[in-house]
Amino acid sequence: MIIRTIAECTGNEREIKAPNGNWVSRRLLLRDDGMGFSFHETIIHAGSETPIWYKNHLEAVYCVAGNGSIEDLATGEVHQIEPGVLYALDKHDRHILRGGTVDMKMICVFTPPLRGDEVHDADGAYQLHE
Known part of the structure; x- marks a missing residue:
C-alpha cells in the first residue's frame, strides 16, 4: 500500500515547475511506484x-478549483474549465491550456506513467522514457 501526502510532494524532487512559470506539478504517483499510471496535482497559474x-x-484531468479554458487546436473549440469539469486527451489532442482569473487546481492521470522529472519539450510533449 502506498500512502503519500501532498506535503510530501512539495518542495522536493516530486514538485516540478514549468521553466516559463505557467504551472507547478506535484507528482504523487510515478512510474517507479508500479501502478501503471502516474497521478499528479497540478496548479495552472492564472x-x-x-x-x-x-x-x-x-x-485525464479533473478540475477541483479555479477556472480557465482548453482550446482544441484541431477544431478550434474552446471549453471552459471550472470545478467539476473533466477532460481526457484520448487522441493525443493538441491543445492550448489557459489559466483564467484565478489559479486552477487540477488532478491529472497519465499513461504511460511519468518518471517524474519531465517538463514540456518544444512540441509541448513529455518525452517517453524506457
Missing part, C-alpha cells in the same frame, strides 16, 4: 497560456 501536445501519453 493568466497563463500553455500549448501542449502529449504525443507520447494519454491524460
